[in-house]
Amino acid sequence: MLIKFLSSCSFCRQFSTSSSSNKVKNSEEWHKRHIKDRFVQQSRAENYRARSAFKLLEIQDRFQLIREGNYVVECGGAPGAWTQVLTNIIGGKGRIVSCDLLLIEPIPGAITLSKTDFTHPDSQAAILKHLGGRKIDVVLSDMAPNLSGTKELDQMMTTNLVYSVITFSLMNTTAGGAFLTKTFFGEQTKRIVDDLLKFYRSVEYIKPESSRKESSELYLLARDFKGIKKRK
Numbered sequence: 001m002l003i004k005f006l007s008s009c010s011f012c013r014q015f016s017t018s019s020s021s022n023k024v025k026n027s028e029e030w031h032k033r034h035i036k037d038r039f040v041q042q043s044r045a046e047n048y049r050a051r052s053a054f055k056l057l058e059i060q061d062r063f064q065l066i067r068e069g070n071y072v073v074e075c076g077g078a079p080g081a082w083t084q085v086l087t088n089i090i091g092g093k094g095r096i097v098s099c100d101l102l103l104i105e106p107i108p109g110a111i112t113l114s115k116t117d118f119t120h121p122d123s124q125a126a127i128l129k130h131l132g133g134r135k136i137d138v139v140l141s142d143m144a145p146n147l148s149g150t151k152e153l154d155q156m157m158t159t160n161l162v163y164s165v166i167t168f169s170l171m172n173t174t175a176g177g178a179f180l181t182k183t184f185f186g187e188q189t190k191r192i193v194d195d196l197l198k199f200y201r202s203v204e205y206i207k208p209e210s211s212r213k214e215s216s217e218l219y220l221l222a223r224d225f226k227g228i229k230k231r232k
């Protein structure tokens with residue numbers, strides 16, 4: 001599956017052949033590219049708080065991941081573009097609990113927990129309290145650590161974040177539920193997928209069109225949670 005993804009994905013081909021493009025970090029150039037970017041323009045036109053909305057919209061379009069009435073937990077929700085997408089899909093019957101280390105300006109129809117470190121047990125307890133004892137249908141994580149610039153350290157921090165959401169999901173998702181996480185392609189990617197496959201019936205690698213080609217960012221979508229049996 002990984003090999004299929006690597007050979008089919010233009011991002012992976014770039015990732016393996018072009019390290020210089022990854023080094024284009026000049027902020028002026030970044031700013032120029034940003035304002036020309038079609039997803040930035042589209043997000044402004046459609047009143048989304050960030051271009052990242054289009055990543056979730058594409059995934060939703062392809063996989064119908066979220067349904068009206070779902071209970072959804074979102075990790076790393078600031079500034080709130082994914083939360084906006086979620087409120088449009090879920091409507092009044094479900095529940096959306098979104099958290100971030102940063103401020104998330106309120107979004108009608110969602111519970112937003114700002115200044116909240118998802119990895120802290122108290123934060124996870126607060127999220128669960130807002131769900132009122134109901135299991136989660138979909139857990140989403142778009143969390144990204146503050147990158148240090150050291151590849152190995154960045155991969156380690158990203159992997160730690162991913163596993164903290166996986167653990168939370170396994171404990172709190174309803175059977176048949178789903179899990180979507182951002183990660184950055186690296187040595188740990190296959191291990192994460194192998195671990196997810198122990199608990200979910202399928203895992204997809206996704207590089208949305210709006211995810212910048214020069215970034216090693218990708219999303220893993222795990223579907224049809226098998227449930228976990230507690231030992232007696």
Ligand SMILES: C[S@@+](CC[C@H](N)C(=O)[O-])C[C@H]1O[C@@H](n2cnc3c(N)ncnc32)[C@H](O)[C@@H]1O
Pocket residue numbers: 049050052053075076077078079080081082083099100101102116117118119142143144145146
């Ligand atoms: C790419 S942004 C999310 C964008 C968001 N999906 C949207 O559409 O508006 C990644 C976010 O992850 C958050 N983050 C990183 N580590 C976190 C943690 N331990 N707990 C909560 N949020 C975290 C960052 O503060 C940042 O706002």
